[in-house]
Amino acid sequence: MKTKLFFKIGILMQVVLLIAHLINNRNGLPIPVVDEDSRVLTYLMKTYDIHFPGGWRTLDETLWGYAITWALFIVFVFLASLQALVVRPQNRILGKRIALFNVLLWAGSLIATLIFWSLPQQALFALLLVPFLLSYLLEWNAPKPNNTRVCVVGAGVSGLTAAYQLQKQGYTQVTVLEKANYAGGKCLTVEHYGHPFDLGGHEMLAGYRDVMDMAAELGAPARVSIPPMVYDHDTRQYLNFKQAAVVSGKYSMTQVMLASMKYLYLVAVPFRRFSKPSTGYGHMPKELAMPLGQWLVKRRLEALSDILAFVIKVQGYGHFNDTSAAYLVKFMGVRNWFSLILSGVGISKQWPKVFTLGMMNFCQRMAAGLKVQLNTEIEKIERSAGNGQAPVRVYIKGQSEPLLFDKLILSTPLEAKGLGFLDMSPEEETLFKQIRHFEFVNTVCHTQGLPAGVVASIPLNDIRRGEYTGYIRDFPDVPVSVFFSLESSGVTDKTLREKIEEVLKEVPEYDGEKPKVLEFLNQKNWEYFPHVLPEAAADGFYDKLEALQGQRHTYYASSALAFECVGNSVAYARRLALRHF
Numbered sequence: 001m002k003t004k005l006f007f008k009i010g011i012l013m014q015v016v017l018l019i020a021h022l023i024n025n026r027n028g029l030p031i032p033v034v035d036e037d038s039r040v041l042t043y044l045m046k047t048y049d050i051h052f053p054g055g056w057r058t059l060d061e062t063l064w065g066y067a068i069t070w071a072l073f074i075v076f077v078f079l080a081s082l083q084a085l086v087v088r089p090q091n092r093i094l095g096k097r098i099a100l101f102n103v104l105l106w107a108g109s110l111i112a113t114l115i116f117w118s119l120p121q122q123a124l125f126a127l128l129l130v131p132f133l134l135s136y137l138l139e140w141n142a143p144k145p146n147n148t149r150v151c152v153v154g155a156g157v158s159g160l161t162a163a164y165q166l167q168k169q170g171y172t173q174v175t176v177l178e179k180a181n182y183a184g185g186k187c188l189t190v191e192h193y194g195h196p197f198d199l200g201g202h203e204m205l206a207g208y209r210d211v212m213d214m215a216a217e218l219g220a221p222a223r224v225s226i227p228p229m230v231y232d233h234d235t236r237q238y239l240n241f242k243q244a245a246v247v248s249g250k251y252s253m254t255q256v257m258l259a260s261m262k263y264l265y266l267v268a269v270p271f272r273r274f275s276k277p278s279t280g281y282g283h284m285p286k287e288l289a290m291p292l293g294q295w296l297v298k299r300r301l302e303a304l305s306d307i308l309a310f311v312i313k314v315q316g317y318g319h320f321n322d323t324s325a326a327y328l329v330k331f332m333g334v335r336n337w338f339s340l341i342l343s344g345v346g347i348s349k350q351w352p353k354v355f356t357l358g359m360m361n362f363c364q365r366m367a368a369g370l371k372v373q374l375n376t377e378i379e380k381i382e383r384s385a386g387n388g389q390a391p392v393r394v395y396i397k398g399q400s401e402p403l404l405f406d407k408l409i410l411s412t413p414l415e416a417k418g419l420g421f422l423d424m425s426p427e428e429e430t431l432f433k434q435i436r437h438f439e440f441v442n443t444v445c446h447t448q449g450l451p452a453g454v455v456a457s458i459p460l461n462d463i464r465r466g467e468y469t470g471y472i473r474d475f476p477d478v479p480v481s482v483f484f485s486l487e488s489s490g491v492t493d494k495t496l497r498e499k500i501e502e503v504l505k506e507v508p509e510y511d512g513e514k515p516k517v518l519e520f521l522n523q524k525n526w527e528y529f530p531h532v533l534p535e536a537a538a539d540g541f542y543d544k545l546e547a548l549q550g551q552r553h554t555y556y557a558s559s560a561l562a563f564e565c566v567g568n569s570v571a572y573a574r575r576l577a578l579r580h581f
């Protein structure tokens with residue numbers, strides 16, 4: 001906070017200096033110059049009766065000095081503004097680099113001033129050093145070590161982010177316990193034909209700012225993804241996103257664009273705070289608890305139905321009548337929605353992005369710098385209300401003594417059935433029992449006759465029998481497609497495979513080849529999209545859940561509190577560490 005304040009003071013002083021300088025020098029050059037050969041300058045000095053000390057400089061030197069100093073200052077002010085206004089304080093590495101650059105620039109401009117400028121100006125510039133130097137020192141200072149023992153249960157992207165952020169804040173004793181044999185949870189990547197294929201979290205949108213910041217820190221490379229397409233079973237055609245937005249024929253493109261703008265206004269103004277990825281579902285505006293379909297009617301946004309079928313249904317976030325509007329608003333905040341519009345109409349192709357080496361690689365880069373214990377089966381967690389020697393005791397299978405901690409961050413799915421090891425309070429139990437999920441299955445196949453891209457499949461005719469909602473074929477030169485299916489009770493993995501083959505028989509030839517599965521390579525079932533029913537959301541479920549944060553030394557960082565996507569999970573976990581620790 002102090003860093004920001006100093007920078008703001010610095011910027012203010014720069015602006016004042018600029019104005020004072022311009023007013024002061026409106027009549028001529030601001031610097032002492034004597035150059036008999038220079039007619040223009042001699043004329044100026046005579047006309048305005050300018051007399052300065054230090055008459056040894058030539059006109060050329062003077063002008064260069066003037067230009068260099070101001071050029072340096074302009075860049076300096078720009079960077080300082082960037083530091084103060086754009087770079088968030090938690091991004092320490094970038095912050096430090098800019099701070100260092102600022103000070104170097106300042107030193108450069110000071111030297112230029114000393115050589116070329118007069119004394120009062122030197123004094124003014126010297127004054128500017130104070131706030132910038134202070135801010136630089138504050139930024140540079142490493143956080144003080146904190147020996148609080150923190151246990152993070154679950155090495156999914158939420159738990160890893162919380163641990164990573166705590167480490168950055170100076171916490172030296174953070175332990176992540178993970179039951180699986182890899183770090184990443186729903187960010188799982190497998191390799192086929194020498195290429196990475198994400199079996200879970202994959203695409204990133206423009207609002208994933210925290211993810212991109214961390215990716216830059218960790219050196220995880222990302223690339224722009226192949227543009228999305230929609231396959232329409234009714235017309236047996238591949239549509240681009242723009243065509244898909246009006247596929248039902250009920251609304252014109254103008255109506256869709258107007259509704260898009262209206263939605264943008266809603267998430268940018270009345271629902272601005274709620275729509276941020278980091279803020280969780282707490283303080284949910286009342287109307288957003290209602291089912292999405294009803295909300296679209298209430299807000300006269302029905303023209304978005306076709307686009308939202310893609311955004312919500314195809315991606316497995318439920319149906320319009322059982323998914324609260326809050327989930328859409330949480331997912332599609334200002335940046336995500338705006339970038340979706342821009343890429344939909346073909347103006348910008350910057351988003352979505354994917355990690356070049358897969359989403360799991362991003363997680364594993366985080367895990368590499370943390371203490372993560374894989375293959376760990378927790379038998380019991382005991383938490384005491386008081387602040388004793390070790391208020392959190394974690395009993396691990398095969399170990400006689402419990403691990404002792406001061407704080408617990410629960411980053412597993414929060415559904416009660418998976419938390420048998422936890423000494424749940426009645427409040428926790430009541431809330432966790434209300435969380436539900438969908439079964440989402442990914443099937444990786446060697447295919448032929450399918451175009452590359454993210455290809456949604458509409459309408460979802462036969463979803464009850466496990467029809468796939470879409471597929472991703474990431475690499476045009478590798479014929480491997482990852483199909484997404486929503487499973488409903490009684491549908492087996494075998495049925496899902498058969499269904500993929502059955503549906504592909506109906507799809508027309510592409511590139512002269514009949515669509516076909518050549519080989520099934522991999523299949524993974526996920527418990528996906530933790531959510532509550534609209535009635536529970538309306539009954540203040542999420543405010544009650546947020547009120548538990550910090551009670552009995554326990555915090556919760558999970559997509560259940562943030563929305564089921566990497567961007568929100570990371571942003572929420574990061575904010576949790578910054579706010580509560």
Ligand SMILES: Cc1cc2nc3c(=O)[nH]c(=O)nc-3n(C[C@H](O)[C@H](O)[C@H](O)COP(=O)(O)OP(=O)(O)OC[C@H]3O[C@@H](n4cnc5c(N)ncnc54)[C@H](O)[C@@H]3O)c2cc1C
Pocket residue numbers: 153154155156157158159177178179180183184185186187199200201202203204376377378411412413418421440441442484526528557558559560563564565566567569
């Ligand atoms: C098929 C699919 C596609 C997706 N596509 C995208 C996408 O394109 N873009 C996007 O942004 N997001 C996508 N997501 C969502 C994204 O992957 C998740 O929202 C995010 O990974 C959730 O992270 P999390 O850490 O909250 O939960 P999880 O990833 O579920 O992590 C929880 C961790 O806790 C561990 N755990 C559970 N119980 C215990 C226990 N008892 N002891 C120790 N550890 C335990 C689990 O093994 C796991 O590692 C997708 C998800 C799926 C499944």
